[in-house]
Amino acid sequence: MIDDINFLLVGNSRLHWAENLQSKYKFFHTQKNNNVPQNINLNNLIWASVGKLPDLSLKQENRISTQDIKLKNLPNHFGVDRALGCLEALKIIENPSRKDLLVADFGTTLSITKLTAKGSIIGGQITPGFLTQLRSMEKYTDNLKAPKKYDIPVQDFLINTEDSMLKGVSNSLMGVINLSFNPAKDILIVCGGDSELIGSLLKQKKEEIIISPNLVMQGMITHFNH
Numbered sequence: 001m002i003d004d005i006n007f008l009l010v011g012n013s014r015l016h017w018a019e020n021l022q023s024k025y026k027f028f029h030t031q032k033n034n035n036v037p038q039n040i041n042l043n044n045l046i047w048a049s050v051g052k053l054p055d056l057s058l059k060q061e062n063r064i065s066t067q068d069i070k071l072k073n074l075p076n077h078f079g080v081d082r083a084l085g086c087l088e089a090l091k092i093i094e095n096p097s098r099k100d101l102l103v104a105d106f107g108t109t110l111s112i113t114k115l116t117a118k119g120s121i122i123g124g125q126i127t128p129g130f131l132t133q134l135r136s137m138e139k140y141t142d143n144l145k146a147p148k149k150y151d152i153p154v155q156d157f158l159i160n161t162e163d164s165m166l167k168g169v170s171n172s173l174m175g176v177i178n179l180s181f182n183p184a185k186d187i188l189i190v191c192g193g194d195s196e197l198i199g200s201l202l203k204q205k206k207e208e209i210i211i212s213p214n215l216v217m218q219g220m221i222t223h224f225n226h
């Protein structure tokens, strides 16, 4: 492992960082218009991107692209975040019964990517993420405003408008997972900005779920070190 190498993933909404601190990594997130965080040297910053690039001098030779990731049947047009999440899931998940892996990345979008235990990509699904759904309802209606607090109601049917939106959106995300995830055949691993919020709700119904918010960043480190 090379000690002063740090990592950046440019997402669609935010920047995701892994800072190397004495061979351990600190993971944190910044907004796209923030300054480069202290202690991050752009010269040896390894980076990947699925979103609009921020105004930083990132070195082309330090970029990781989908084409660089060693997975079978990986289409070149797949986002590098999906490829890295799959790479890391293969590495960290104990899978003695050779189930398929389902990687669900709860970010600006929810991307689901399914792969075999041998690391061959099967395919996936893409749907609007938690905040994207809330904000699009605000954008395309007259009466709805995206809530500022994200307490998901326990009850199924709500009177309050914001509660109704929160329940509808969380149910829509859980519904996509529940329709695609068969615990007898698959192992589900969830990551991304909303993985703890939605993952904890999913876990109440199906226990065998792995919540790993920084899976994609860990995949970058794994890729770089091999």
Ligand SMILES: Nc1ncnc2c1ncn2[C@@H]1O[C@H](COP(=O)(O)OP(=O)(O)OP(=O)(O)O)[C@@H](O)[C@H]1O
Pocket (backbone or CB within 6 Å): 010, 011, 012, 013, 014, 015, 050, 051, 081, 105, 106, 107, 108, 109, 110, 129, 130, 131, 132, 192, 193, 194
């Ligand atoms: N401090 C925060 N700022 C913004 N979003 C946050 C924050 N904490 C959690 N989130 C959640 O993160 C989600 C966005 O996820 P994330 O930041 O992983 O997306 P992204 O990596 O930029 O997008 P994508 O992976 O789809 O390119 C939002 O739906 C939001 O609810």
Ligand SMILES: CC(C)(CO)[C@@H](O)C(=O)NCCC(=O)O
Pocket (backbone or CB within 6 Å): 012, 050, 077, 078, 079, 080, 081, 082, 107, 109, 111, 126
């Ligand atoms: C699906 C997203 C937006 C998820 O971040 C990203 O992986 C991406 O831009 N992908 C390109 C298209 C694809 O993966 O099929």
